[in-house]
Amino acid sequence: MPKLARDEGGQMGRVTGDGTVGKALEVLDQVAAFGRPVRFGELLSQSDFPKPTLYRFVQTLTNQGMLAYDPERQTYSPGLRLVRLAHAAWDQSTLAPVARPHIDALSNAVGETVHLAQLDAAQVLYIDKRNAGKPVEMYSQAGKVGPAYCTGVGKVMMAFLDDATAKTVIEQQSFHVFTEHTLDSADALRAELSDIRQNGYGFDREEHEPGIICVAMPILTDTGRVLGALSVTSTTSRTNLAGLEAYVPILRETAAKITREAQNWSFPDYHTKEATRI
Amino acid sequence: MPKLARDEGGQMGRVTGDGTVGKALEVLDQVAAFGRPVRFGELLSQSDFPKPTLYRFVQTLTNQGMLAYDPERQTYSPGLRLVRLAHAAWDQSTLAPVARPHIDALSNAVGETVHLAQLDAAQVLYIDKRNAGKPVEMYSQAGKVGPAYCTGVGKVMMAFLDDATAKTVIEQQSFHVFTEHTLDSADALRAELSDIRQNGYGFDREEHEPGIICVAMPILTDTGRVLGALSVTSTTSRTNLAGLEAYVPILRETAAKITREAQNWSFPDYHTKEATRI
DNA sequence: AAACCGGTTTCATTATTTGAAACTTGGTTT
DNA sequence: AAACCAAGTTTCAAATAATGAAACCGGTTT
Numbered sequence: 330m331p332k333l334a335r336d337e338g339g340q341m342g343r344v345t346g347d348g349t350v351g352k353a354l355e356v357l358d359q360v361a362a363f364g365r366p367v368r369f370g371e372l373l374s375q376s377d378f379p380k381p382t383l384y385r386f387v388q389t390l391t392n393q394g395m396l397a398y399d400p401e402r403q404t405y406s407p408g409l410r411l412v413r414l415a416h417a418a419w420d421q422s423t424l425a426p427v428a429r430p431h432i433d434a435l436s437n438a439v440g441e442t443v444h445l446a447q448l449d450a451a452q453v454l455y456i457d458k459r460n461a462g463k464p465v466e467m468y469s470q471a472g473k474v475g476p477a478y479c480t481g482v483g484k485v486m487m488a489f490l491d492d493a494t495a496k497t498v499i500e501q502q503s504f505h506v507f508t509e510h511t512l513d514s515a516d517a518l519r520a521e522l523s524d525i526r527q528n529g530y531g532f533d534r535e536e537h538e539p540g541i542i543c544v545a546m547p548i549l550t551d552t553g554r555v556l557g558a559l560s561v562t563s564t565t566s567r568t569n570l571a572g573l574e575a576y577v578p579i580l581r582e583t584a585a586k587i588t589r590e591a592q593n594w595s596f597p598d599y600h601t602k603e604a605t606r607i
Numbered sequence: 608m609p610k611l612a613r614d615e616g617g618q619m620g621r622v623t624g625d626g627t628v629g630k631a632l633e634v635l636d637q638v639a640a641f642g643r644p645v646r647f648g649e650l651l652s653q654s655d656f657p658k659p660t661l662y663r664f665v666q667t668l669t670n671q672g673m674l675a676y677d678p679e680r681q682t683y684s685p686g687l688r689l690v691r692l693a694h695a696a697w698d699q700s701t702l703a704p705v706a707r708p709h710i711d712a713l714s715n716a717v718g719e720t721v722h723l724a725q726l727d728a729a730q731v732l733y734i735d736k737r738n739a740g741k742p743v744e745m746y747s748q749a750g751k752v753g754p755a756y757c758t759g760v761g762k763v764m765m766a767f768l769d770d771a772t773a774k775t776v777i778e779q780q781s782f783h784v785f786t787e788h789t790l791d792s793a794d795a796l797r798a799e800l801s802d803i804r805q806n807g808y809g810f811d812r813e814e815h816e817p818g819i820i821c822v823a824m825p826i827l828t829d830t831g832r833v834l835g836a837l838s839v840t841s842t843t844s845r846t847n848l849a850g851l852e853a854y855v856p857i858l859r860e861t862a863a864k865i866t867r868e869a870q871n872w873s874f875p876d877y878h879t880k881e882a883t884r885i
Numbered sequence: 886a887a888a889c890c891g892g893t894t895t896c897a898t899t900a901t902t903t904g905a906a907a908c909t910t911g912g913t914t915t
Numbered sequence: 916a917a918a919c920c921a922a923g924t925t926t927c928a929a930a931t932a933a934t935g936a937a938a939c940c941g942g943t944t945t
Contacts, residue, residue: 347667348932349902350631354671361695370922379904384924389625393632394727397700401828403923407696409727412734415693416750417639418685423677449672449687456690472694550679592679626901627933648891657935662893681892 352378356386357395357407366404415472422447423591424548424557425456432459432559435583439561439576444543446482447557448490449474451501453483456557478502478518479511481533481545482558487518488525489547489555495522510536530577532570533560540565544573546580548587556591559584630656634664635673635685644682693750700725701869702826702835703734710737710837713861717839717854722821724760725835726768727752729779731761734835756780756796757789759811759823760836765796766803767825767833773800789814808855810848811838818843822851824858826865834869837862 359375360367369387376383387405390396394410419425428445436443436459445457453475477483477498487498504513512518525531533543545560561576637653638645647665654661665683668674672688697703706723714721714737723735731753755761755776765776782791790796803809811821823838839854 347670349627350664350667351671353628354673357692361692361699364695365699366701368922373922381904381924381926382902385902386628389628392625393629395632397696399701401830401832406699406701407692409696409700409725409732411689411693411696412750413727413732413752414635414639414685415689417642418675418687418689419750421639421641421643421684422675422687423644423684447687449691454687454691472690472697474691552679554679630933646891651891658892659894659935660933663933 353386353390356383357390360396360405361407366399366402366406368404372405419456422456424587427590428457428548428557428559428587431583431587432457435459435559435561435579438579441576442562444482444560444562445557446480446486446560448477448483448486448498448555451477451498453477453480453486476503476505476537478504479507479533479536481531481543481560481562484518484521484533485525485531485545485547486555486558488522488531489549489553507537508535508539510534512536530580532573533562534570535565542568542570542573544570544576544580546577546584548584548591550588550592556588559587631664631668634661635668638674638683639685644677644680644684646682650683697734700734702865705868706826706835706837706865707735709861709865710735713737713837713839713857716857719854720840722760722838722840723835724758724764724838726755726761726764726776726833729755729776731755731758731764754781754783754815756782757785757811757814759809759821759838759840762796762799762811763803763809763823763825764833764836766800766809767827767831785815786813786817788812808858810851811840812848813843820846820848820851822848822854822858824855824862826862826869828866828870834866837865 356372356376356378359372363371369384372387373380373383378386387396391398391405391408394408396405397408398405424447425445432443432445443459444455446453446455448454455473455475475483477487487495490498499515499518502515502518504515504518505511506513512521521531530544530546533541533545535542541562542565543560543562545558547558548556550556559580561573561580563573634650634654634656637650641649647662650665651658651661656664665674669676669683669686672686674683675686676683702725703723710721710723721737722733724731724733726732733751733753753761755765765773768776777793777796780793780796782793782796783789784791790799799809808822808824811819811823813820819840820843821838821840823836825836826834828834837858839851839858841851
């Protein structure tokens with residue numbers, strides 16, 4: 330019997346070994362994880378790959394523009410091609426562009442910080458954000474990742490996953506304790522998720538950062554599949570959970586609108602992208 | 608003799624066949640190029656790969672989060688992992704974060720649209736942008752690509768490449784004629800680049816879009832390596848080339864500041880990224 | 886019910902990846 | 916200046932993974 334290592338459950342949860350491509354991407358992640366340009370040697374000391382293997386991966390990725398090599402400093406960093414591809418990803422994601430205006434409206438209505446998030450593997454990935462006062466804060470916000478088990482958006486998304494996916498996602502949570510309110514076990518989390526399923530929405534009760542609370546609403550398709558989540562964040566100095574709960578109706582309504590548009594978005598060439606304007 | 612297909616010249620210019628990884632990334636690009644979610648079949652009809660091969664690439668990429676599969680519509684689009692990686696790319700690129708405040712300042716000073724660009728393969732990739740009036744326009748701006756031979760930023764960057772790289776980059780230009788001023792041959796371009804080298808800066812004389820003109824300045828290291836380029840864009844109704852030329856000093860100064868900071872940026876753990884805040 | 890279609894799996898063949906070891910390069914020490 | 920060292924690069928036979936023609940499946944259409 331050949332490979333049976335294929336991902337069994339849902340398509341969530343990174344598989345650490347699909348062939349050469351998987352390994353190469355693992356290397357790419359490692360470089361990105363450094364958070365700064367790295368030398369080949371540093372990479373090597375962290376890596377499980379033998380020297381020549383790693384070397385060739387780095388070469389290939391650099392050739393491909395997935396890594397950028399700085400000949401002056403002899404360092405590698407994530408490459409420009411990623412920026413281009415991510416641009417496409419953001420553009421095409423049914424959720425992000427569709428949700429944009431609704432997030433604007435929501436943010437104006439509530440006057441608090443609003444987040445749009447999706448699940449990437451077992452982490453929360455923030456797709457878009459509106460800050461309390463200021464207009465928009467810029468791209469470097471989108472793309473940020475956070476833990477799922479101790480954020481409002483993370484929990485509401487997990488609450489509505491199918492059993493198989495939920496299982497693998499929960500298994501991958503670290504349950505690092507950030508504050509005295511952080512859920513610190515899979516069991517505690519499962520209980521909370523059950524509550525959330527009951528209510529249809531969830532809170533972050535200072536579970537990630539002291540003083541920071543939020544109310545979160547999942548964005549689900551008609552069939553109940555998780556598309557993403559919305560949240561309104563505030564501080565304990567400005568309001569409390571009851572105060573945030575007042576936003577539930579508008580959150581629910583916003584989520585519903587987003588769902589509706591995202592579903593109706595049957596893409597018969599909705600915009601022919603011409604040679605990029607300046 | 609085994610492979611000699613390795614890239615001979617500079618590390619610019621995508622190589623279309625480095626092994627399995629290269630092929631997989633080719634598929635990724637194809638999906639991104641569609642500009643909308645695609646079905647497997649559509650992809651297949653465009654692809655040179657035989658059905659099972661393409662199928663497995665798509666599987667692998669999906670497993671890896673580089674593609675996202677929508678089970679409802681049975682379509683693929685560029686995945687979330689790209690957004691995360693691009694976030695890292697943007698963060699780490701020495702240029703983008705260093706240049707940010709300077710671009711703000713420049714934009715305020717001149718009151719016109721400002722671009723920061725880099726070369727990706729033989730194309731211009733816009734890394735950051737400030738619009739005339741409005742504050743910031745959002746991430747979906749960064750990541751856009753444009754032609755190099757008919758934009759200010761493209762030409763000034765090409766002008767200062769080393770000979771080998773310049774050669775391959777020029778060869779890859781399409782010389783599509785957008786306006787009556789578009790340079791339409793490699794020879795015309797080479798002449799223009801020579802002028803630019805002389806002056807140290809360049810213009811876009813309505814070469815890409817009628818009525819749109821710009822003045823562009825390369826960002827070079829002390830050793831003369833091209834880091835990127837800056838430009839100030841305007842319209843023929845508001846000003847003319849002579850008017851734009853007035854911005855040359857401030858552009859030169861801004862570029863110099865960015866160079867200085869980018870070079871001094873010896874990265875001894877300049878920011879220990881803690882568990883991402885919300 | 887037969888043909889069709891998009892998508893998925895099989896399996897022997899083929900091509901690629903793999904990594905221990907050897908080598909090169911540039912800088913440092915004896 | 917010879918010996919040394921560390922970082923990066925290349926070699927090459929063995930091990931592994933990619934390949935794609937063909938067959939298969941579960942719906943839908945004729």
